[in-house]
Amino acid sequence: MKIIVHDTDAGMRELLDRPVGQRRDALLELVRPLGNPYVPMDRPEMHRGLAKLLDGDDARFAAALEQLREAKVWDRISESMAAAWDRLEPVGVRHADEIHVVLLLGDPDDAHLVGRSSGYLGMGGIPGVVMLTMWPTETSLAKISHAAAHELHHNVRYANVVWNPATVTVGEWVISEGLAEAFARELAGPQGLCPWTTALGGAQLDAAYERITGSIDVAGMENLTPYIFGDAVAAEMGQQPVGVPDFAGYAVGLRIVDAYLAATGRTAAESVAQPLEDLLAYV
Numbered sequence: 001m002k003i004i005v006h007d008t009d010a011g012m013r014e015l016l017d018r019p020v021g022q023r024r025d026a027l028l029e030l031v032r033p034l035g036n037p038y039v040p041m042d043r044p045e046m047h048r049g050l051a052k053l054l055d056g057d058d059a060r061f062a063a064a065l066e067q068l069r070e071a072k073v074w075d076r077i078s079e080s081m082a083a084a085w086d087r088l089e090p091v092g093v094r095h096a097d098e099i100h101v102v103l104l105l106g107d108p109d110d111a112h113l114v115g116r117s118s119g120y121l122g123m124g125g126i127p128g129v130v131m132l133t134m135w136p137t138e139t140s141l142a143k144i145s146h147a148a149a150h151e152l153h154h155n156v157r158y159a160n161v162v163w164n165p166a167t168v169t170v171g172e173w174v175i176s177e178g179l180a181e182a183f184a185r186e187l188a189g190p191q192g193l194c195p196w197t198t199a200l201g202g203a204q205l206d207a208a209y210e211r212i213t214g215s216i217d218v219a220g221m222e223n224l225t226p227y228i229f230g231d232a233v234a235a236e237m238g239q240q241p242v243g244v245p246d247f248a249g250y251a252v253g254l255r256i257v258d259a260y261l262a263a264t265g266r267t268a269a270e271s272v273a274q275p276l277e278d279l280l281a282y283v
Helices: 008-017 024-034 050-054 059-070 073-091 111-116 138-157 170-192 202-213 225-229 231-236 248-264 276-280
Strands: 002-005 098-105 120-123 129-134
Touching: 002 073, 008 024, 008 050, 008 059, 008 098, 024 050, 024 098, 024 129, 050 059, 059 073, 059 098, 073 098, 073 138, 073 170, 098 138, 111 231, 120 138, 129 138, 138 170, 170 225, 170 248, 170 276, 202 248, 225 231, 225 248, 248 276
Parallel strands: 002 098, 098 129
Antiparallel strands: 120 129
């Protein structure tokens, strides 16, 4: 696999340097490597962060970009993904020939991004592309490279396991997050885990585990958000809350995966393409 971490530092600087009326094309160029299945090419407003700059200037973006540059974010993402691929390649499963990685600044006014998500988000389930969105916070600057490894695990899994939005279940989504978190931990130790994965514990985690595993066969992406991301996100998206805390699906997924790994002696890297039913045997 060839991993291409695009120089969106230069691309975002170019966007910021252009007059407001000439920024749309620069934004389209930034998202072009992701392709139509991921970001509609003719709808740059779909990107909630940089789209703010299509209508006016915002000094926060130049300052944020400088923070990312000083933290060597692009270099660290490249190094993390190379190390991640070194672990995954020997497993010998299907994978994209190339993976295009695009990091973009998000919306500093998005409470979900900068608050609940600690300043970063990732999406890597479409083989061949990974999108990372961040706003610099102490946590996001520390964790973004681990998020890149997490998303690479997703990318390889879904080159082998079918993700059908109409039929995907709570079980598959929860397990995928648990596997990706366990993989990031294999690479970087406990600091590789997302903060929300370790936020739940004790009786609260036990209750979330019972609620989520009791709904493990619920299917259809439109029904899954509350079980993975929790009630607050579900409510914001107009979906019915189900009594689950923020990001509980990650902590529950990791608990299931850890039981599987302990029982089988396998690693998360070796389990990247493992069928869902094998892991659910440890619920």
